[in-house]
Amino acid sequence: MRSVVSLVFLSFFICLSPLLVNSLSPSLNDDVLGLIVFKADVKDPDGKLDSWNEDDDSPCNNWVGIKCNPRSNRVSDLVLDGFGLSGKLGRGLLQLRFLRKLSLANNNFTGRLSLNFAELSDLGVLDLSENGLSGEIASDFFSQCGSLRSVSLAKNRFSGPVPESLGSCSALASVNLSGNQFSGALPVGMWAMTGLRSLDLSDNMLDGIIPKGIEGLNNLRVINLRGNEFSGEVPYGIGNCMLLRSVDLSRNLFSGGLPTTMQKLSLCNNLALGSNELTWEVPEWIGEMRSLENLDLSENNFTGQLPVSLGKLQSLKILNVSNNALTGSLPESMSNCINLLAFDISHNAFSGGVPLWVFELGLQQVLFSGNRLSGSIHNALASSPENSQKKLVVLDVSGNVLSGSIPAALGNFGSLQLVNLSRNSLIGGVPSSIGQLKLLNFLDLGENGLNGSIPSEIGGLTSLEELRLEKNALGGNLPLSIGDCSSLASLYLAHNEITGPIPASLSKLSNLQAVDLSFNKLTGALPKQLANLVRLQLFNVSHNQLQGELPAGSFFNTIDPSSVSENPSLCGSAVKRTCSKVLPKPIVLNPNSTDDTTPTTVAPSFGRGKKILSISALIAIGAAAAIVIGVITITVLNLRVRSSMSRSAVALTFSGGDDFSKSPSTDGSSGKLVMFSGDPDFSTGAHALLNKDCELGRGGFGAVYRTMLKDGRSVAIKKLTVSSLVKSQEEFEREVKKLGKVHHSNLVALDGYYWTPSLQLIIYEFVSGGNLYKHLHEEGENYLLWNDRFNIILGAAKGLAHLHEMNVIHYNLKSSNILIDSNGEAKVADYGLARLLPMLDRYVLSSKIQSALGYMAPEFACKTVKITEKCDIYGFGILILEVVTGKRPVEYMEDDVVVLSDMVRGALEEGKVEECIDGRLQGKFPAEEVIPVMKLGLICTSQVPSNRPDMAEVVNILELIRCPSESQDELGDSS
Template sequence: MGYLQFFIFALISVSSLRSCKGIDHDGSNDNNDDDVIGLIAFKADIIDSSSHLSSWNQDDISPCSWKFITCNPATGRVTELSLIGLNLSGKIGRGLEKVQNLQVLNLAHNNFTGSLNLQLSLLNNLESVNLSRNGLSGNIPPFLTNSRRLKFLDLSKNSLSGPVPDEFFLSCSSLRVLSLSGNNINGPIPNSVSQCTTLNHLNLSKNRFSGSPNFAAGLWLLTRIRTLDLSHNTLTGRVPDGVSNLHYLKELFLQGNHFSGGLPSDLGLCSHLRKLDLSNNLFTESVPVSIQGLSSLTYLNLANNVLTGDFPEWIGELNGLEYLDVSGNGLTGTLPESVGGLGVLTYMSLSGNNISGNIPKSLIYSSKLSVVRYLNLSWNNFETRMPLKLGYFENLTVLDLRNGAFHGSLPADICDSGSLQILQLDGNDLTGTIPEEIGKCSSLYLLSMSHNDFRGFIPRSMSRLKKLKILKLDSNQLSGEIPQELGELENLLAVNISYNRLQGRLPDRGIFPSLQASSLEGNMGICSPFLKGPCKMDVPKPLVLDPFSYANQMGNHEGGTKSSKGSKHHKFLSTSVIIAILAAVLISIGVLVISLLNISARKRLQFVGNALESCSSSSRSTRSLTIGKLVWFDSKIAPGWVANPETLLHKAAEIGKGVFGNVYKASLGEEGRDLAIKSLVVSNMIQYPEDFDREVRVLGKARHPNLVSVKGYYWTPSLQLLVTDYAPNGSLQAKLHEWSTSSQPLSWTKRFKILLGTAKGLAHLHHSFRPPIVHYNLKPSNILLDDDFNPKISDYGLTRIVAKLDKQVMSNRFQSALGYVAPELACQSLRVNEKCDVYGFGVLILEVVTGRRPVEYGDDNVLILEEQVKMMLEEGNVLECVDESMGRYPEEEVLPVLKLALVCTSQIPSSRPSMAEVIQILHVIKTPVPHRMEAY
């Protein structure tokens, strides 16, 4: 028995003895003792890392002076315990049952784990219990609502599972608010819920509730209900009539289920209904006419169903409507004039239907609609001219008319409101020129006008769109040169001007020098190093793309006479280097100090690695997998291979370890195909399958020859597995540092191939996704090699999946990538973006070329590879650091590759090139005569 437990036992004994001797006959002190004893026992199971409960002293006669405690001043008994958001962990143990006068218990926003304590049902005076946003698991106790006074119960956003027992609702006659949202509860909704006759708000969303058409048998009897949320479950069948029994219903959320059939015909009888969301189901038939009777409705979402029939003529009668979304259905007909009656509408999406005809004048000219902020008429069949006077909507921020069969010219007043942020006109038949007035769209950050028939020049006025981030003008008939002024748009992240009639030079600033061929091809003669074809001008290469210029040493080392033009470049670069050195000296000192501190961390890292290995080995042998969600992105994988999910690990052999988890190899049986399985070590931090699914699907779309392809995943609350391609040649780490005399070291040809392929993979992550996928953990162990030594980047995007990494995991991740961490990540003072990966790629180059680790520890010092290479380059003997094991190599390639590495590892992020520029540099470096490389 521990000291604290012994003390509590002794205190209980003393309290009992005092009672036997008749001390304190009024009972007040005895009751206070109960409160003290109960709260101290409760505290014993809590991990309080920030000492929030330091005032809780077992020697005190009363707990009323303790923090987070409220007492009844008349009786001195504890009535409220509120520990919300204190980062407490541990379990909700015994002790609270002694605090018999407790009315309010709030432990929300902490990290409590374990099951719900059955002792809570013994507190007969409880009125409010909030245990939301913790890590509680297990089943819901059947008698948790035993207190006849309980009015508020919130268990949302935990990991509770299993079905809700019928008994749970048998004693809920006083309950007003109940939320079980965001757990893993399954099974049907018990009919006994009808016993909660005073319930006002019921939230069962984001669980796995299932059921047949009779699911509402008990719910339609909750006549006092005001908010009913059953969204994001797996409820099925037709929603039966009877909802009109809910006379006080104000909000009904059924979205994200599998409901089918027509909408309940009596919906329109819920006269107090303000919000109705039935989206993302399988509802069919037409929209019930009865809905026009919902005069209080402000929010109506019927999106992504299979509704048919004409767009409702009576829509204008819902004159209080602020949000309307009927997108993704099969509605036909025309927009009625009554749409102009939606006087306070701020969001309107009719996208993805088959609505035709003209845009009603009432929609354009009605002064009542001046507050509209979001208007989406895309993917319809209007076959009408581009609506005029759209700029009249003074607050319009999003206008989406893509693929709406609009024709005619673009109105000059499109941006008169000055508030438009997104303008999407793609896939129409718009003609004429882009008006100069487009420059008035000062708030735009997305302008997309592709696949139309715009002609003439690109207006110079576009250079006034200072907030613009995405510009798409592809597949039109635009001609002439791109205005040089567009290079001044510093926020521009993506541009596509392909398949026009443009020619001449690109702007020499901003994003334009690095535009890839896919953004430029199909024109008459744009001058770009990425394009093969005619060019009427000889534009000098941007200085950042010249890998043969690096400080004063270059000319001296390589010999030869500089031209006057080269001297200017040399002078400019020297000045830049001096400025960069002055600006980065403090950061360099900081990085050196961090590296020195890491000497003492090596043994600790080894201990953590051994602990992870021990934990993973034991968990693998004892873990009992529960039925979870299994998703394949690759249709070629036979489903029968994983009929039993346990085969994912039972068929696997461990082949590696990482900070995010262990990696196993598994074979596809008769197909003879190998796959890799990563078991995420921080899986308990990912509570919601929809979050995991969304992020993994992003990774599943990141298909590229130099990325490890994500084939699928398996999810349960306690286990998440990623299934990817298997790389038979292991990791670059093993080939560089763990090869034996029986295996061949990597030749220069293979090393260059690995660097170029890795650069292409990173460029795909950076430039093909918005927002970019940043790796943050690039190192040789995350570069895998296939049969032909093609590199495949692994572990990309895992920081997106595991968004709630704890401090230990984050620390381990950076420690394991020692030397690859960009300075801005180490000091956390600069903007973190894809330039962090560029820094890591620069260190990777140095490690590949030299065969040495980025940080090496001597007896009395720490050797940083990047600093050594820089010093040797300045001294003129940099080739002495090249890995001798690779044999002969072409100096004219190795030397500029090392210089490129030093540019990539600049201490100032903005001085590093993009990965697109890195690829171009590597192509320039590569010796163009093929037979010269064959000897290497």
């Protein structure tokens, strides 16, 4: 068997000269040698390449991922897609001289693309997509590409200009460079690649003007330039590429009108021009593009009316013209669009009534918010056929001037998941038929003129997560059946005329997070059972007529005084009003007793004599009372301690601190889904993504769900429950797009977002290995070896250092926000949420994020000290100590509270620091690494911010600790 040493020498010779290798070992198969050297450069955690045996004469028999030419018996295809491999792309690949297809997609390869694939003259397919490759690609990388037919470098981290030599690859049929950070103008030669059929450059930072000469790409079927900074007019010659099936120029800076030549694109089924600066009217000739299935003209500056010719588009499934300046009524001809599924005209200036045909076509989504539509929707809903009623999923006509009552026929649309009729002039009551909508998870009827009582049938909405009826004239009592809405998380009924008590059944809603019942006429006492709502973050009952004492519970003990103000008879510490207490009856001597020492109690007279007790009985009663009081006191203290421990032990795959919702703004766009890489592939609306069976957990800022895209990729979706803290859609989108450009292998990637005024979703990559908190503190998890712990600390440090380099403060660093991927690598999650929610102030961050207890820097308590990256460094120091000791930042004992940093610092001063190391390591750790790492944690937790190192320095120190050639004495002395 060839030794590993000989393999190293052979790989060295490969770098010098393949001829030399052949002359030294003529019997050694070049393909075997090249593949074994390639394997030596990669990590294979799942053992997918175990069948690659260096003793085999040929790889063509049973080597996984290998396909050979049967005539030459040489490797022709190397396909290792999704094998979970990592490492660098080594030079061993260059030995595969007859390779025709190289596909390493969906792995974890990193580093620069420095190999010269020109040596592989037969290469026809190159697919390195969905890895972590980075840096600039040499300008001459594609200089020898005569055989190359397809190249995909999508979803990596490449930067700089697109290589100039790519324009010389005249035989290329498919180019996909999407999802990178390429910048600058495209090579001029690309517009002369006459064989090109598919061009995807989406989601980069490319700019410049597309030349009129694009018509030279007359074989082009697909062009996707979405999410760049291309400017100028849409090129006139694009209409001469008559084989085009899909054109996506959205999210750029294109201006002017649409070129008339586009009407010649008779085969085009997807035309996406949204989020540009296009002007003029939507042209009448758009109806000549008879194959259109998706037409997106949203977020431009189009004016005038929708053309009547839209009725010719009988294949049309999705029409989005939202956020323009369109006027007039909807053309009746659109009733011919029999395949239409989603129709979005929101945020324009359309007028007139809602046409009957809208609900006759069997639409899944009707998004008409923010227009000037008037009249009643009664006839439109009542006249819809039964088969159409079963299809409608989203109905949003908010922000218009609709009048009349809400028709009972609304209850016939059994597939509805979202209904928003808010900010209109609707009158009458809430129809009882609303209880038939068993799939409904969002209902907003706020800011109308509704009256009457809330129907008891509301309890039938078992899927309802958010109910908004604020700013109406609703009266009567809150129905007891509200407690049957088992999924309810947000309840907004403020500014009505609701009377009577708050039903105790509200306490059954274990998912409840936000309740606003302010400005009503509620009476009676607050049910004590409300203290059991452990997820409650907002409970506003101000400006009512409630009385009695506030419930005793963790939330109500720290409730904002403004949330219970203007209730004259309400008492408790939050309203600074002492509750009157019933004192025990005094013990007096019985004047009729013959024993002067025998006491009795003054009891109310019911026609019977006083009850006389002996001194011994009274002493026994007093002792028993003292014991009971002591037991109750200890029980309450223990409950509070456990409650605090529960809060500090929250561990979700994507937790994000605690949120405190107020009434969200209803301004902004509705139903906007943006993915930073790839197509959204959500055909039934974003609400359908929030499948309760796929809920990963709930954090302070919202619940987290796992879902799978149509391309098979899993993502994690955080449903924010802090809508009121979002200042505006524009600011939200600006900040989330900034965060979407933050890329690092130790950061959880932000893939996109979804926006409506009342629902914001943040879409992250899914990380399968759970979070660090679970691995450290939960039973049943495999405990981490020291090497794993060190790598996690170092990886998290690198991710945090990159955030600071991009001027992003995490604010909420903790072990449950450090995720572990399938390779054991650390990924920092939930960064920058404070940037997404501009109204988060220091009070919210310091007083409300209870799940970050112990990680928060002391300067949060001082309003005169600026919050900087040093706060993250303090939290990172606590994280280091948590990883090394296996203990939580704050531990609650039976009669004591242990602060981790104080414990370690004290042990260090007493020379007992090794006693703090996690006992599960059982001495299997290098003291020369562990102790300096602990000292580094203490340095990071200095009370003075300026004494803490920055994260770049922390990374350097950790790398020096791991390197034995560097002295660590200096680090130890600095503590």
